[in-house]
Amino acid sequence: MSSKYLKAKVASNEKIAEGIYRMVVEGDYSANPGQFYMLRAWGVEPFLSRPISIHGITDAGIEFLYEVRGTGTEIFSKLKAGDELELLGPVGNGFDLETIKGKVAVVVGGIGIAPMYEVMKHIKDSTVDFYAGFRDEVYSVDYMKEYADNVIISTESGSVGHKGYVVEQLDASKYDYILSCGPTPMMKVVKEMGEKVGTPVYVSLESHMACGVGACLGCTCNTKKGKERVCKEGPVFLGEDVSLDD
Amino acid sequence: MTSLKVNINGVDFKNPVIAASGTFGFGEEYSEYFDVSRIGGISSKGLTINPKAGNEGRRLHEVTGGLINSIGLQNPGIDEFIELEIPKMRSLNTVILANMGGGTMDDYLAGASKLDKADVDIIELNISCPNVKSGGMAFGIKSCVAHEVVSEVRKVTKKPLMVKLSPNAEDIVEMAVKCREAGADSLSLVNTFKAMAIDINKRKPVFRNIFAGLSGACIKPMALRMTYEVAGAVDIPVIGMGGIMNAEDAIEFIMAGATAVQVGSANFVKPDIMLDIIDGMEAFMKREGIKSIDEIRGIARG
Numbered sequence: 001m002s003s004k005y006l007k008a009k010v011a012s013n014e015k016i017a018e019g020i021y022r023m024v025v026e027g028d029y030s031a032n033p034g035q036f037y038m039l040r041a042w043g044v045e046p047f048l049s050r051p052i053s054i055h056g057i058t059d060a061g062i063e064f065l066y067e068v069r070g071t072g073t074e075i076f077s078k079l080k081a082g083d084e085l086e087l088l089g090p091v092g093n094g095f096d097l098e099t100i101k102g103k104v105a106v107v108v109g110g111i112g113i114a115p116m117y118e119v120m121k122h123i124k125d126s127t128v129d130f131y132a133g134f135r136d137e138v139y140s141v142d143y144m145k146e147y148a149d150n151v152i153i154s155t156e157s158g159s160v161g162h163k164g165y166v167v168e169q170l171d172a173s174k175y176d177y178i179l180s181c182g183p184t185p186m187m188k189v190v191k192e193m194g195e196k197v198g199t200p201v202y203v204s205l206e207s208h209m210a211c212g213v214g215a216c217l218g219c220t221c222n223t224k225k226g227k228e229r230v231c232k233e234g235p236v237f238l239g240e241d242v243s244l245d246d
Numbered sequence: 247m248t249s250l251k252v253n254i255n256g257v258d259f260k261n262p263v264i265a266a267s268g269t270f271g272f273g274e275e276y277s278e279y280f281d282v283s284r285i286g287g288i289s290s291k292g293l294t295i296n297p298k299a300g301n302e303g304r305r306l307h308e309v310t311g312g313l314i315n316s317i318g319l320q321n322p323g324i325d326e327f328i329e330l331e332i333p334k335m336r337s338l339n340t341v342i343l344a345n346m347g348g349g350t351m352d353d354y355l356a357g358a359s360k361l362d363k364a365d366v367d368i369i370e371l372n373i374s375c376p377n378v379k380s381g382g383m384a385f386g387i388k389s390c391v392a393h394e395v396v397s398e399v400r401k402v403t404k405k406p407l408m409v410k411l412s413p414n415a416e417d418i419v420e421m422a423v424k425c426r427e428a429g430a431d432s433l434s435l436v437n438t439f440k441a442m443a444i445d446i447n448k449r450k451p452v453f454r455n456i457f458a459g460l461s462g463a464c465i466k467p468m469a470l471r472m473t474y475e476v477a478g479a480v481d482i483p484v485i486g487m488g489g490i491m492n493a494e495d496a497i498e499f500i501m502a503g504a505t506a507v508q509v510g511s512a513n514f515v516k517p518d519i520m521l522d523i524i525d526g527m528e529a530f531m532k533r534e535g536i537k538s539i540d541e542i543r544g545i546a547r548g
Contacts, residue, residue: 215271218306
């Protein structure tokens with residue numbers, strides 16, 4: 001039995017944009033791109049661990065890109081090199097990168113950019129157009145350029161790139177596959193654009209979670225097969241299989 | 247030799263630490279993370295006669311010292327449980343409690359009849375789920391209604407019958423006594439507390455059903471008090487639960503009179519937390535020169 005419950009040390013934790021941090025955790029990791037970890041850096045308060053997607057895996061350790069949203073992520077943001085944290089994982093299914101090939105669009109909104117660095121690294125023998133939308137401040141995009149053939153930026157404020165939503169830049173018919181992660185309304189539009197032209201869309205969902213291992217059924221979403229667990233059958237679903245309605 | 251062994255209604259448990267229903271699936275999920283055979287038992291995800299999709303919308307909300315859930319008894323139904331889950335649970339080599347909920351008396355009777363013939367050690371009758379609109383908790387509020395459902399279920403099964411009580415009962419002691427009279431072989435308590443949360447940005451309740459069930463460390467003092475009261479009022483085994491986070495918490499419940507404990511939300515804090523609790527209980531007993539857990543059961547009652 002291999003324990004997937006680990007203690008590890010923070011190697012670095014830097015603020016890269018307002019409320020956005022990139023943390024590197026020491027250790028030797030392997031995971032499917034698109035999987036995530038349940039992280040905690042505290043005792044019993046806050047009560048639950050936080051599901052954070054894998055941003056990248058390198059020889060130095062594992063990288064997490066996260067947004068400060070509440071008590072847990074606030075604590076993460078204050079961690080310094082040498083601080084300890086606990087990891088449970090990798091959990092979830094990740095993207096099926098055997099299937100995803102050809103002309104690929106990766107479409108993200110805000111912190112939805114987080115899982116896609118590791119994902120894009122593993123898309124082989126394909127062309128990857130990377131579409132990223134932000135409210136105002138753009139982050140991590142330079143980092144992503146390494147694995148993208150084209151980078152298309154949108155900001156709602158117009159500060160960088162196209163002024164408006166990221167989906168306004170996308171022509172779904174040009175692609176064999178589209179991978180998307182970000183706010184649910186954005187993914188819903190991407191999914192519908194894909195369905196209209198017959199391009200498969202994979203979405204990576206986010207949900208409030210307690211156990212992270214499939215036991216509590218707290219994070220389920222509606223799919224063609226009924227309720228499925230975002231932490232176990234997901235977080236990656238084929239868009240046409242999952243309902244993104246509230 | 248320190249012994250943590252307990253016997254509940256003729257069923258031997260290697261130790262008194264049981265995974266609480268709804269927090270441990272059917273055990274398989276956690277078997278990837280630790281040796282599940284070391285725990286005393288597993289109470290299955292709450293089962294209903296027919297498969298149940300559970301509640302829509304947000305299902306979890308974290309609060310200080312715990313969480314509120316509105317899962318709504320999502321489960322594959324008793325037939326699938328018997329066919330697919332029991333064999334897998336058996337291979338985990340620990341005691342199986344089949345936790346069964348329902349919306350109507352007919353549901354309870356049909357479910358109990360099927361479980362009576364199934365390879366489970368104990369039926370844990372859940373008359374206390376706060377997240378099922380029709381029935382559910384109604385059975386767990388009024389002791390006369392509880393008496394009726396337990397009496398009827400008693401007639402259709404010879405399996406040990408553990409009744410899981412709601413902390414929302416009008417009078418938990420009267421509830422316990424009535425369930426005992428109706429034929430319960432043991433009692434487990436408490437289920438979650440009826441609670442709510444409001445999303446101040448959306449200006450509306452977090453959960454579609456408005457109310458949901460609170461669990462976690464924050465409920466422990468109340469759960470302990472109820473366990474103490476009930477253990478003093480009935481002569482059948484009482485299994486205490488509610489916010490048990492460590493060995494000290496578990497020992498408190500035993501000292502209040504519980505035969506065993508169930509651990510629920512703490513599993514979300516650390517997957518193998520029940521092993522810490524078992525080891526911690528054993529260490530406490532060794533340190534204090536206690537050979538059998540029987541020596542400390544109810545000891546705080548004076």
